[in-house]
Amino acid sequence: DTAVSQTPKYLVTQMGNDKSIKCEQNLGHDTMYWYKQDSKKFLKIMFSYNNKELIINETVPNRFSPKSPDKAHLNLHINSLELGDSAVYFCASSQAGGNYNEQFFGPGTRLTVL
Amino acid sequence: AQSVTQLDSQVPVFEEAPVELRCNYSSSVSVYLFWYVQYPNQGLQLLLKYLSGSTLVKGINGFEAEFNKSQTSFHLRKPSVHISDTAEYFCAVGLYNQGGKLIFGQGTELSVKP
Numbered sequence: 001d002t003a004v005s006q007t008p009k010y011l012v013t014q015m016g017n018d019k020s021i022k023c024e025q026n027l028g029h030d031t032m033y034w035y036k037q038d039s040k041k042f043l044k045i046m047f048s049y050n051n052k053e054l055i056i057n058e059t060v061p062n063r064f065s066p067k068s069p070d071k072a073h074l075n076l077h078i079n080s081l082e083l084g085d086s087a088v089y090f091c092a093s094s095q096a097g098g099n100y101n102e103q104f105f106g107p108g109t110r111l112t113v114l
Numbered sequence: 115a116q117s118v119t120q121l122d123s124q125v126p127v128f129e130e131a132p133v134e135l136r137c138n139y140s141s142s143v144s145v146y147l148f149w150y151v152q153y154p155n156q157g158l159q160l161l162l163k164y165l166s167g168s169t170l171v172k173g174i175n176g177f178e179a180e181f182n183k184s185q186t187s188f189h190l191r192k193p194s195v196h197i198s199d200t201a202e203y204f205c206a207v208g209l210y211n212q213g214g215k216l217i218f219g220q221g222t223e224l225s226v227k228p
Contacts, residue, residue, distance in 0.1 A: 031213075033214065040220070041202060042220055042221070043158075043218040043221075044218070045215055045217075048214055050213065050214075055213040055214075056212075056213050056214070090157055090158070092157075092158075094214055096214075102160045102163065103158075103160070103214070103216065105158040106157050107155075107157045108157055
């Protein structure tokens, strides 16, 4: 059973397009996150939701809009894609927003913008 | 501002040799410390974490880390590595009351050779 799943695994698209990445967790966790990993493997948090409520929004362009229909899902919608958006995007979840809880990561979505 | 520095971007080592991956952090507030591992084309997996108490922390797969508050370090060690330990290793700090936000280091690529 997959704990944190993401779809699609690979996403290749043209500049200017709008795309979405879906994330689901079956761990019963309250908090979900989106991270971006660049080509140098540097990981940076983008968003965090706790029980469908946004709690972290890290200076991310407003072209990126997370949506949490319920606490098991956190989707990432990206408008007007740019070359610099090419990266691997990871979804994660944890039991609560406390810093001491292990975050469980999905397998990642490799986004390539041409 | 908080930051995490992993002092080695790449560490090549022979199988069954000991290894140390170095991590230093900077923070004006109390932090929690984590080591995550990323195997090729996969998401991150928690190796170990330090919250409080004993400064020597044992994790999965025979890894351990020692928290040194005076040197603001959290180095990861394994006495004898295997080929299967080849992966990217990330040190991270979690900030108290920051909604689960993790700040990652740049990663260290451990390459175990036969």
